[in-house]
Amino acid sequence: MRFYVTNAELQEAANVFEFHYPTRVAEVLEKADQCCVGKFSLPYTMAAGEWIDHGLRPDWLYNPTDDLEYTWILNRHWHLRDFGIAYLLTGDERYVAAFKRHIVSWIEQNPLPTSLTYEQLVYFQRPGPWRLLEVGLRVQSWVWGYMMMSHSPSMDSIFVEMWQDSLAKQATFLSRFLGETSINHATMHMQGLYMVGTFLAEHADAPYWRQLAQERLMLCLHDQIRADGIQNELTPHYHTASLDMFGTPYWLAKQTGRPFPGSYLEKLKSMVAFSMATIRPDGKSVALSDSDSGTHVRAKVGLIGAICDEVAIAQQGEISEELLWMMGGERFVSWMKRMEGAQTSEQATTVTFPESGYFVMRDVQQYLFFDAAPMGGAHGHADALHFEWMFQDRLIFGDSGRYTYQEGEWRRYFKSTSAHNTVTIDGLDQTPYVSTQQWGVPEAEVTLHRWESCEAYDFIDASHNGYTHLKDSITHRRWVLMGKKQSFLLIVDWMEGVGTHHLEQTFHLSGDAQTEIQQSRNGSALEALIAFDEEEDKVSGMRMYWVGTVGANPQLVMKEGWRSDDYGMKEGIPVLSCHQLFTDQTVITTLCLPQGKANDSEVWEMEYINVNLVETDRHHIGGPQSVHIPRVDLQFTKSVDGQLAITVDERGVSVKMKG
Template sequence: MGSWRWKLRRLMAMSPREVALRAARLLHDRLAPLPQALPTETWQRWYPHVHPDTILEQLAHRLPLHPEVLPESERAHLLVEADALLLGKWRLFGYEVHLDNPPHWHRNYLLGKDWTDAPARRLDYRRIDIAGGVKYVWELSRHQPLLRLAQAYALTGEACYAETCLRWWLDWLERNPRGWGIHWTSALEHAIRIFAGCYVLRLLAAKQPLPLPSGERIGVRGLLGSILQHGEYVERHLSPGSSANNHLIGEAAALAFAGSLLPDSPLTRRWRQKGYAILEREALRQFYPDGVNAEQAFGYLPFVWEFYLHAYRLQPIPDAVAERLRKSIEFVRNVMDASGYVPQVGDEDDGTVVPLWSTHANRYRVVGRALAHLLHCEPPPALDPADDALCLWLFSETPPAGSRLTESRLYPEGGYAVLHKGPWQVLFDAGPLGLGSLAAHGHADALSVWASLDGKPLLIDAGTYAYHEDPEWRNHFRSTRAHNTLTLDNREQSEILGPFLWGRRARSGFLAYDLQQHTVEGFTDAYLPDHIMRRVHLKDTQLLITDTIEWDAAHSAQWHWHFHPDWQVEPTADGWRITDGTRICLLRVEGLPPDIQAHLYRGDEQTKLGWYSPRFGHKIPCTTLRIVLPVPDEVNMVRWEFAIPFDFTFCPSMVQFP
């Protein structure tokens, strides 16, 4: 990632204004760096006459929490997770690891490797040769384990939780002084720690006094001062220009949040003004009027929702911002299937901000329901008691039951169509690659189709799996062939230039639609001078997909269909039989010659086909059907029919909930 070629490509994605801004920022950091002060000294610099106990009392008033209303099941889940932490057991992206006491904060616990202990300005967090992907080190220092321990203390009053929480936090401050180490290289990570720090203090302060270790030098002033230091860093390093995606929303939300909670001063007034102004502007830029997020990455929706939820819990929300967020919740209610599954369109890294809920909750539902409560709109349905945990903690109320939106709709700005008919629910993509000049979190998925049958995902997105730490798999999972669409001559629709950087981009759009007839048609110019169109139609119990190719220069076509791991696919005399043991679907194709090349892949390491990433860092085998038309000849229209056998009847009891 440090190569001159990547740096040149990255520079070319910036505007002249952004280049000048970054150069000025670099010069400013060199000539006038932030003071190398202890957190206690930072607190004294800004608030020499404010006693920290006053702040803790104000936190209880400004940041109310309601542990007493949690259902017993959720309370029990949280305490199990907190007790595991006391034993050093923690789950890192779903993998159980054993932490030291206190943890080694620079360690990738999956690999057992540590980041270099050096000034932050000398570290390139994109490097993977030191301790693997940096996310595996950053995750622990988002302070979410501290949050869980603080919750357990608020729920039980048992000192062991608070003592461990504070000892770990103080150790983090000791080993990560301002400007030192890998944790001082990302403004977004600082922003998340601001939220975590404020909520941890609020939870611990519920029972006074704080059980600080005896002889501790830093104390409450140091804890508050560390939040100030994080805010100062964020304000200086707001994501500019081409990087202004969900990172900027998170950074602005942290300034607004801290500026609203800490004592009034010129500093906090500036943070409030700047933070809320950016949040309002970015809501209108990063959410289309139809509710689709411009990053074209569904997995980042609940992450961004959290930032808006916590920031506007403290201040009235502007009407324009509220409307965009309501539309985004409505969009998710429309694409969510009956099992609660949301197609994994674009990147997803399971990011959270203040996960007050247990691991039994679903991010879309638990955050969406709390945000809907704030916005006074219809929430997504709750499919588990944990899905209401965040709303109960923040507002002491349970939202309405909620519902899915089960009508066919077009999202013209975002570039999606959602079709509902009978047992089928289908999502069709004819939208842009992603946001801004990077399109960092978009995938090459133009004209892709995702489908659920009888409330269960059938045609899926392969997922994300990796970021910096595994370039080959990173490129595969966002490639065209990792999606339910077609390629010509095995070429990518858009040009991959780096893990979060695209070059030439496909342009896609809608050609026609008739939602009453559950029909939509789109195009992409990915392979000019060849043209591709795709028509998707729900007819009775059939999903019909028709691909039209206007040939010019290409010499072959390839189709890939990716099936959820629960489904088995086997060839038949006239197509393929797809079943999960209860449901059955038959796939037939028309318009292709008999000598096509058709192969089924399952967990193939060589081709990388037949893999599904259900969450960041994980991949499991699934079935991928690859069909190759080596010589186009006269073929210009191919029709795919996913049909339910005439003698098979679905019933609502078949729908399985997670």
């Protein structure tokens, strides 16, 4: 039996774990104790945070929710690893007894499916414990738990034979039914198969399992990772999770003398840049598409740095307990020493991924993540031209998150266009919603028209065609200009098409934002004052201004929205909504002026915003055609620093400081 580390090394790692992670020790022991008596608290389900009683010999099909994820995650058996750690820490045979009881009861309750077709068995949303994804993850949990408890006198040969027989049957199942390599599920199928093929090295089929798994992992890497290093489902959560999915089999192969090709390693390393780009200044990750705002990214990057044996990558992340268990105490301590004195450089520079359509605008005070990407499949949201913006470590406009995969109104809400910081036309999503894991057609496509980045500003100009399928078609084009030398954010939303429509432009604020809609002092703009709870070194407030084209009558209202930082959890948040009726064409310009830190009395004041439609000729096949193109001129003042004048149109951007 071969593994990442030996049982003796895992026993040593437990001592290191107890020293370095005392808080986690308490958490693991509590979870192991609860699971020993058949109570489970399952993350990523609609019962997250609750202890659900499944019985001493657990009922593996009991589901107290309407969420399919509950049964799936229960049957991944992640808790068996907690049993193993608890046993290493305490030597208490209760954990071994529970491990055996859970394995035996699972085998008895869940016979191998034999009456389903190949198509049914490879369907990525198939209910129940024999979905391929659960098999791939469950076998890893079984091996981890056993390796941590294999020195127990209670681990008798009769049980081990039964356990190994089921493990081999599940590996055979993974080798016979092959999932689609373009999604992350297939990676986890083969991650599990490679582990079993390595662990049960003496099994007659083990060489085949290892070869098939390695070849398909290479195929998954080829099919899923785009030229700019982003996983093709275009979801930050699953991208970073894929670092682990691809990285751990590579490390296991290296440790057991069967290394993967060098090209696999280079592709793996190319994924790190996007993971790092998704980390906001507050340490959380952006929650675009089906993502949570977790703090796990640096741990994954640190692990990949250690797997690749590249200090430069590891220093971007952090050394974590995952590295300890996978590499053992000696390597863990060695990496801790290698990281001592290493300064994690907070990247304050703009970075782009044009192949995939993500643009991260950054300076020392701001972080803006702009979405000009395709849908990305089932995990995508109807969020073209949406963005998150942080200023001075405070989330100003945020993504709503995912909340649930359970079919129903909440799933539809969190995936909808109106749950994002973009524009909704006629109350419709940019791409038609079908079900929790399916979008309709046509799918909204984004076109990038311009991207500029310089010392003074970052600017993007993009449009999408999601509303061109309407009977009276409309194209939404958005300009976003983020000032750097002087901090401001300008958003220009330009709708062009035919017919009369209703538009709604939404901004999802942080939960502590207090908003007051005001009459603009110059009378030409809508105005809102946003105040935040006072925190040291964070922006205290912001003024927002809205100006439309001549004849437009935009209205500004507050409404309730929702944000989910973690699956199954949500909180109400304030949403600023600007809406209006228009015919054929309209432009709404929004200016955001941060009001400095809590003790900063000097603030920018808007003087004017002019929005005009300028007639110009465009070349078409039939000859020149007269069209109207927006031009935005604005100026704002700060008594100490003078005046800032900005012009944006289709020809370019001008940002000039005066006096």
